Amino acid sequence: MKRSKTIILIVVLAIIGIAAGAGLKVYTILHTKSQDLFGTIESSIDSGSAQYAALKEQGRFNILIMGEDDVEGSRRSDTVLFATIDIDDKNIRILSLPRDTRVQIPGHGVQKLNHAFAYGGPDLLKATVEKYLGQPILYYVIIDYVSFPAIIDTLGGVEIDVQKRMRYTDRAGKLDINIQPGPQVMDGKTALHFVRFRMDALGDIGRVHRQQQFIKAVLKKVYDPRILVKIPELTAQMMKLFKTDMSPALSIQLAGFAQNELGREHIFFSTLHGQAATINNLSYWIGDTKEANNFLNAPIEMIISGDINENKNTNNYAGLSLSYSSAAEETKVNGQILSSQKTEEHKNKSMMPHDELLKLIRSMSESIAVLNGTGKSGLSTEVATKLQKMGIDVVLSANAKHFDYRSSNIVYPLNADAKVIKTAQTLGEILDIPKSLVRSNNQAFYPSIIIGHDSKSLIDRINRLVEISLQ
Secondary structure (H helix, E strand, O other): OHHHHHHHHHHHHOHHHHHOOOOOOHHHHHHOOHHHHHHHHHHHOOOOOHHHHHHHHHOEEEEEEEEEEEEOOEEEEEEEEEEEEEOOOOEEEEEEOOOOEEEEEOOOEEEEOOHHHHHHHHHHHHHHHHHHHOOOOOEEEEEEOOOHHHHHHHHOOEEEEEOOOEEEEEOOOOEEEEEOOEEEEEOHHHHHHHHHOOOOOOHHHHHHHHHHHHHHHHHHHOOOHHHHHHHHHHHHHHHHHEEEOOOHHHHHHHHHHHHHHOOHHHEEEEEOOEEEEEEOOEEEEEEOHHHHHHHHHOOHHHHHHOOOOOOOOOOOOOOOOOOOEEOOOOOEEOOEEOOOOOOHHHHOOOOOOHHHHHHHHHOOOOOEEEEEOOOOOOHHHHHHHHHHHHOOOEEEEEEOOOOOOOOOEEEEEOOOOHHHHHHHHHHHHHHOOOHHHEEEEOOOOOOEEEEOOOHHHHHHHHHHHHHHHOO
């Protein structure tokens, strides 16, 4: 089963290479490592360029992904994604840029971001985003909306949970959108309507989040082993979908790097923070480039743990609070789940039996601390009391250093001895905290559970564990 999934992932990640005219060289992909990818890029770019400097100093390179639309002969790009491929730390970060973002377009003055593509195609859009974010872009990828539905139909559709009815007619854009709320399998035409719809209270920002929701749904779908038999048909369709200035060899190596050294949990998404504004009777998104670069440049440990203050920015766009997530997690706007991509395996994970729970608790030789990482009054005391009922020794209940922990996680001191580390790991196992969120921290004094904004699910689990422990 695992082998089938990785082969599917290879094919999907190699589509750029296929589109560039390369055959699917499975042997090369299976054996590509980060150093191979690094070497190919290093040898293909000017050693005096900003792209080369970023590659050598930071071990990463950037790609601009854009969706091309043609409305009555007018080319535009309503989808703009800035992707950082981090070779050294083995992760991908994808930043969505709203089409209405107010930017300086070289040679055209201050305009909306999506105008850059209409004025000068991918090269001008690339130059505009480089200037705006202060980040060099090495390659671009163009996705053709016309070919888009056929890919989704070949995949057999994608599962999307629609939050509310989506109704909109645009004769110029040849759109007649009518999507009912609720979980559903979307065909290609409906999926295209889903990602293009923007007539709601959140405007273009809501549209950006639906695009991210859709991308995660596709990533989930391509892990389905039943897709294997559709590879020949998918390949033909994908060749029509993508245009890129990336070489075929590099495209294939990028697919191999992703297959060998990445997982869905290391693909992270965010949206350009900012606020809406009307200037000279035109609506713009005034982006916060500092926050964008925080997301793009933060150490991977901070991204994984949620220990990054990405939600401190408030804006006046319907009170919207933007957050980031991985491809294996959910995206939220004002607490509303826009995408539920947790695996069925995790969702259906059964609780441990009484004897196993007690055995784990007895094996915890060290006292623990409970820290409130949300700011909700009384939360650490509530959790500490419940853990003590289970028989876990809690020595401290207090606030964490800030209240922006997206996910609950376990920390323990740097240079901790084996007993402390074992206690932290066992606590993580009991509370079902992912292993990637059990880590050392230079401000920790005890093995500690830091309660994040997923506190409801954490407390629900603890309540069930308390019942089991008292049986």
